[in-house]
Amino acid sequence: MVEMLRFPFMxxxxxxGVILAALLAWLGVFVIMRRMSxxxxxxxxxxxxxxxxxxxxxxxxxxxxxxFSIVFSLTIYxxxxxxxxxxxxxxxxxxTSGMAxxxxxxxxxxxxxxxxxxxxxxxxxxxxxxxxxxxxxLAVGIIVFLICNHKSITLMALDVDTAYLAGVRVxxxxxxxxxxxxxxxxxxxxxxxxxxxxxxxxIPASTAKLVSRSFKGLIIQSVSFSEAIVxxxxxxxxxxxxxxxxxxxxxxxxxxxxxxxYKQLVSLGRSQAQ
Numbered sequence: 524m525v526e527m528l529r530f531p532f533m534x535x536x537x538x539x540g541v542i543l544a545a546l547l548a549w550l551g552v553f554v555i556m557r558r559m560s561x562x563x564x565x566x567x568x569x570x571x572x573x574x575x576x577x578x579x580x581x582x583x584x585x586x587x588x589x590x591f592s593i594v595f596s597l598t599i600y601x602x603x604x605x606x607x608x609x610x611x612x613x614x615x616x617x618x619t620s621g622m623a624x625x626x627x628x629x630x631x632x633x634x635x636x637x638x639x640x641x642x643x644x645x646x647x648x649x650x651x652x653x654x655x656x657x658x659x660x661l662a663v664g665i666i667v668f669l670i671c672n673h674k675s676i677t678l679m680a681l682d683v684d685t686a687y688l689a690g691v692r693v694x695x696x697x698x699x700x701x702x703x704x705x706x707x708x709x710x711x712x713x714x715x716x717x718x719x720x721x722x723x724x725x726i727p728a729s730t731a732k733l734v735s736r737s738f739k740g741l742i743i744q745s746v747s748f749s750e751a752i753v754x755x756x757x758x759x760x761x762x763x764x765x766x767x768x769x770x771x772x773x774x775x776x777x778x779x780x781x782x783x784x785y786k787q788l789v790s791l792g793r794s795q796a797q
Contacts, residue, residue, distance in 0.1 A: 548749030551728035569621025575628035596705035645716030645768030
């Protein structure tokens with residue numbers, strides 16, 4: 524374990540993993556409460572267009588992907604309010620269009636594209652210092668925003684009407700939440716990739732929901748599960764010489780079913796005791 528930490532790429536992976544695990548797990552609580560899983564998945568897929576633009580223009584793909592994700596999230600927000608289309612229809616249309624645009628743009632660039640592969644399937648061990656310099660400040664800034672607006676976001680997630688009555692500027696806060704969720708999803712692409720990033724939003728929060736007894740506990744336990752899942756996944760992938768992103772997802776799934784099985788056994792024991 525100590526030997527593993529001597530490598531700079533492992534140090535960068537762990538720093539990025541710890542930061543993003545906390546951020547995505549916290550946001551994941553609000554995502555499952557507001558049933559926005561498809562939104563995060565859609566943003567991840569649509570960001571392929573931004574990655575493609577970055578590769579073609581020789582700009583850091585993470586930067587262009589973030590810009591495109593913000594545009595897509597704001598477009599979703601506007602269309603939800605200006606049309607009678609369902610959110611699922613709007614997100615489905617935009618994320619397929621974003622992916623299609625990304626594929627067309629990538630086809631204009633010949634040769635093997637390692638950046639594209641890392642964004643598609645994730646490779647936390649390939650995170651470079653420039654990546655970390657984008658991920659760390661943005662993630663910390665979003666976490667600070669969540670801390671400062673925790674009560675308002677929680678109230679909005681629980682009941683929009685109550686939030687209105689309590690004086691929360693719901694429309695503005697919803698826009699802000701869409702934007703920070705979109706940015707966070709794109710930041711997570713370096714860990715799990717476009718295909719799997721939603722897992723880190725959903726699995727820890729869903730696992731925590733099985734055992735939490737309060738909303739505060741739900742957030743704390745979600746972050747705790749997420750940190751454990753990411754760190755264990757990184758270590759296992761290193762020693763198994765396996766792709767890190769898929770290993771993290773499999774570890775998370777295993778943890779979910781272990782917690783679920785434990786809860787079922789406890790419930791069975793209590794019913795038998797009665």
